[in-house]
Amino acid sequence: MTLFAALSAVLVVGVITYLARAGLILSLADRTLRPTLQRALRHVAPAVLSAMVVSLTAGGEGLDGFEAAEIAALMVGAGATLVSRKLPVGLVAGMLTLWLMLAVT
Amino acid sequence: MTRRAITDALPLLIPAVPFALVLGVAITETVMPAGVAWSTNFFVFAGAAQLALVSLAATASWLTLVATAVVINLRHVMYSAAMAPRFADQPRWMRWVGPFFLIDQVFALMAARPELSGRDFRRTYLTTGVLFFSVWTTTVTAGVFIGGVIPTSWRLDVAPAIMFVGIVILGLANRANLGAAAVGALVCALALELPNNLGLLVGALAGVATGFLMDQTPIAPEVKS
Numbered sequence: 001m002t003l004f005a006a007l008s009a010v011l012v013v014g015v016i017t018y019l020a021r022a023g024l025i026l027s028l029a030d031r032t033l034r035p036t037l038q039r040a041l042r043h044v045a046p047a048v049l050s051a052m053v054v055s056l057t058a059g060g061e062g063l064d065g066f067e068a069a070e071i072a073a074l075m076v077g078a079g080a081t082l083v084s085r086k087l088p089v090g091l092v093a094g095m096l097t098l099w100l101m102l103a104v105t
Numbered sequence: 106m107t108r109r110a111i112t113d114a115l116p117l118l119i120p121a122v123p124f125a126l127v128l129g130v131a132i133t134e135t136v137m138p139a140g141v142a143w144s145t146n147f148f149v150f151a152g153a154a155q156l157a158l159v160s161l162a163a164t165a166s167w168l169t170l171v172a173t174a175v176v177i178n179l180r181h182v183m184y185s186a187a188m189a190p191r192f193a194d195q196p197r198w199m200r201w202v203g204p205f206f207l208i209d210q211v212f213a214l215m216a217a218r219p220e221l222s223g224r225d226f227r228r229t230y231l232t233t234g235v236l237f238f239s240v241w242t243t244t245v246t247a248g249v250f251i252g253g254v255i256p257t258s259w260r261l262d263v264a265p266a267i268m269f270v271g272i273v274i275l276g277l278a279n280r281a282n283l284g285a286a287a288v289g290a291l292v293c294a295l296a297l298e299l300p301n302n303l304g305l306l307v308g309a310l311a312g313v314a315t316g317f318l319m320d321q322t323p324i325a326p327e328v329k330s
Contacts, residue, residue: 001162006141009167013158013174014148020181022204028189029200037186040317044187045216046282047289047312048180048305049269052209054293055305056266062297070263074270081271087217090274091116094267098260 129248206234285316
């Protein structure tokens with residue numbers, strides 16, 4: 001790969017990535033949001049993050065990517081977070097579950 | 106405020122280290138000029154897209170390379186939309202600088218702190234963003250020289266998913282949020298076979314649509330963002 005091809009690819013991806021992140025912040029921040037848009041935006045975080053959990057857990061291997069140990073870790077982590085209302089507690093509980101499951105299976 | 110931002114970020118920061126080391130190793134193996142590959146830290150700053158650029162350079166055409174990285178980063182449009190109201194009271198420079206740091210972890214951590222606004226939001230956001238950028242860039246650079254030193258058997262790759270689940274749970278405000286999360290996860294699972302991680306985007310859009318349809322909360326007709 002030539003220096004020009006590599007550099008142009010990186011720059012183009014960089015500009016598009018920045019525009020993806022900045023575009024709506026810059027264009028919407030000074031405008032009045034329509035009520036329907038406000039309503040939709042309230043659900044972006046739970047929708048994207050839960051989809052990301054599935055995507056990360058599958059690890060690019062489709063449905064075959066799910067491991068019992070990972071699912072158990074997620075469930076215990078979720079339960080611990082729910083009960084304690086503290087993210088680090090959920091993380092520790094989830095990781096301990098993962099390591100325990102991997103050790104015994 | 107700054108200390109809390111750092112404390113909150115740590116659980117998501119540590120799992121990013123092995124990924125950054127892997128990227129560093131990939132930079133030493135790519136057909137792309139090493140300096141250009143390393144510069145993705147500054148120009149792109151998005152782990153998955155960086156890894157795709159660096160690792161696909163040998164086999165993909167220029168157009169495929171760019172398209173793949175762009176598709177991987179499409180979810181950032183949704184982050185931008187969701188964060189736009191929170192930038193409404195920010196100065197102009199912050200609106201231009203802030204989005205550079207809008208990676209998955211920063212979005213998740215700020216979504217977990219909806220009460221922040223104005224100066225508190227800005228300090229927390231920038232502290233978190235600069236922290237991730239500094240650690241990421243330093244670790245990728247270290248990876249170029251020392252390679253993977255953290256055993257993959259530690260499975261730190263699972264930690265972000267556990268954190269994201271926790272953030273979703275703590276952020277659920279109503280049944281519509283729950284519907285958005287459940288449908289987002291389910292549709293993403295059903296669409297996992299789509300190329301370039303498009304299932305993530307499809308799932309997220311389905312989740313937002315579900316939340317929107319289930320949402321009965323009254324909202325003010327005109328609110329300045």
